[in-house]
Amino acid sequence: MNFCRLCGAQAGFVKSHIIPEAFFRQLRDEEQKLLLVADAAGYFPKNAPIGVYDGEILCKLCEAKFLAIDTYGIDALLTRFDWYFQPIVNDNGPVAYESASVDTLKLLEFLVAIIWRGSISRQPFFRTLALGPHEESAKAGLFATSPVIPKVFDAVLSRWEDTKAPSLPKAALLNPHRERWGDINAYRLYLGKVVAYVKVDQRPFLAPFATFSLRTGLPCRIISRRLAPSNDIIAMRKTIGAAERNRQQLLAKRRTT
Ligand SMILES: [Zn+2]
Known part of the structure; x- marks a missing residue:
């Protein structure tokens, strides 16, 4: 039950x-359809239009x-990103984005709300998310009369550039990854072009990430990353390769039965 x-x-x-x-839709609209991918094991090679x-x-x-908090996250990180954030540019293009007006704690609530729902979900796409003892405190913090997100949660944001480069697979959304930054436990969430590194750990972020974290307050800074040299792109390519092999095997199987 x-x-x-x-x-x-x-x-x-x-x-x-x-x-x-909305974050899936952004990718789908750019590519007409969405290839949803998860990890190098290729578990979720499928079109997931919604x-x-x-x-x-x-x-x-x-x-x-969740409507208000989701709406804020979509607004700030997607729909009105250019209104909230101004690029900090050098000769090679944006190196970061900065906002003096975004509500950083509301953004953190938005990320914790995603992680909490992912943690209680049994969908394979979210299987890496497991808050354990922090599940209850995240819920209590989100739905208190005045929301207070527990100190174990903090986040750093980055944003991919050059997603228009022709050699890059774009119609992909990776599933959340669990990772460690030194000793710190964190999750990586893929939100369209934005990647959120969400700490779930009693210990604070170390430098240099501490200077970018949402709890640091304003100005809010988002690190700009080139997609091509990043590990993410290697993971994406692997996954898409694996997804294609899965598809071929499935087709071959269908033909023989
Ligand atoms: Zn209910």
Whole structure:
């Protein structure tokens, strides 16, 4: 029996997108269709025109409680990014983006809300997200009368450049990765062109990341990254290769049965 993970209701479930659909749509609109990829194992090679959702975690009333916070994240990191953030440029293009007006703690709430929903979800796409003892405190922090995100959470943001380069696979959204920065536990979330590195650890970020973290306050800085030399692109290429092999094997199987 499923029950709503916020109120306990046993009926009235709706589709929870976890990572808002808008971030999938951005990629889909640029490429006409979306190739959804996960990791080098190639578990999720499929078209997912409306992204990945879980229809078994939240009732309609509780899903609606995420609307304001999701809307803020979509607005700041996607729809009105250029309004909130100004590029810091050198000869090679933007090296960072800076905002004096974005609400950094609201952005952190947005990221924690994604991670919390991913953590309670049983969708394979989110299987790497597991907050363990921090699941309850994240929920309590998000839904307190005045939301207070526990100190274990903080985040650094980056944004990919040159996603228009013809040799790069663009229609891809990787699943969240778990990683360690030195001793610090973190998750990497892919939100369209923005990548969020979300710390889930009692220890603070170390330099130089500490100077970029959302808890540092304003100005909010987003690191600009070139897609081509990044590890992400290697992971994407591997995944797309694996996805293609999976597809060929499936086709071959169908032909023989
Ligand atoms: Zn509910």
